[in-house]
Amino acid sequence: WPGRPEPAVCRFAGGRFEHVDMGLEPTERLYDMDEGPDGAIWLGTSHGIVRWHGGRLQRWSSEEGLAIPRVFAIAADPEGRVWFGHQSGGAGLGVLHEGRIRYRTMLHGLAHDEVWDLAVGEDGAVWAATSNGLSRLAHDELVSFQAPSGLDHPDIWPVLPDGDSVYVGTKGGGVYVLDLTEAERPAPRVVIDEPLVAEGRAHLSWRARAHNGEIGPDHVQTRFRIDGDPWSAWDTRRKVDLMKTRAGEHTLA
Numbered sequence: 001w002p003g004r005p006e007p008a009v010c011r012f013a014g015g016r017f018e019h020v021d022m023g024l025e026p027t028e029r030l031y032d033m034d035e036g037p038d039g040a041i042w043l044g045t046s047h048g049i050v051r052w053h054g055g056r057l058q059r060w061s062s063e064e065g066l067a068i069p070r071v072f073a074i075a076a077d078p079e080g081r082v083w084f085g086h087q088s089g090g091a092g093l094g095v096l097h098e099g100r101i102r103y104r105t106m107l108h109g110l111a112h113d114e115v116w117d118l119a120v121g122e123d124g125a126v127w128a129a130t131s132n133g134l135s136r137l138a139h140d141e142l143v144s145f146q147a148p149s150g151l152d153h154p155d156i157w158p159v160l161p162d163g164d165s166v167y168v169g170t171k172g173g174g175v176y177v178l179d180l181t182e183a184e185r186p187a188p189r190v191v192i193d194e195p196l197v198a199e200g201r202a203h204l205s206w207r208a209r210a211h212n213g214e215i216g217p218d219h220v221q222t223r224f225r226i227d228g229d230p231w232s233a234w235d236t237r238r239k240v241d242l243m244k245t246r247a248g249e250h251t252l253a
Helices: none
Strands: 009-013 016-020 030-035 041-045 048-053 056-060 073-076 082-085 093-097 100-104 115-120 126-130 133-138 141-145 156-162 165-170 175-179 189-192 196-198 201-209 239-242
Touching: 041 073, 048 082, 073 115, 082 115, 082 126, 115 156, 126 156, 126 165, 133 156
Parallel strands: 030 073
Antiparallel strands: 009 016, 030 041, 041 048, 048 056, 073 082, 082 093, 093 100, 115 126, 126 133, 133 141, 156 165, 165 175, 189 201, 196 201, 201 239
């Protein structure tokens, strides 16, 4: 279109805004940005991930491993890892580290695979606002907070960690606050029942109770895996039937 403005990044310095030319494409839309520990500026755009540092631009797109070109949320942590989400498409929580892109999804414990916003707390934990709850990634472990944690409106965006509190905006429910001092309570107790095995089939079941009965047993979410298989999604089921199981020892975790 004649006169249509090109995508731009502005910097506020000396009491005024000034344009910074980062070399974005004319059709490129900018959604989110963050600054890395080395001073590099990371952008989430309609064309992928952009790193701008010292006047030099570097890109990551589908060719470098992005599941979806459009990157809606982006956040850099103190270790130099760059976390990102696509908002829609169901790819999950992505991370760019040492040139390699990987994803974590609901199978790893993410609340939902549609990630709308990301933020890194003072302790380095990564917080992800999703279409169905809030997730925290720390020490390579995902923990999610949804309706059983009091988040009655789980469609959230944005997220803001602040000390011992995490603030989230919700769709139709206002602002919710997660008290991290409460969240650090002991994990629920899980008891695995004796398996029932017959003719190559196995019935496995387990029970779960929250610390001090804070929530009912039926609302405690668990996940499982057999041997070294991927983790299941977090849910409230308490049993699984294995068909055509090979003979020998197996591990339920």
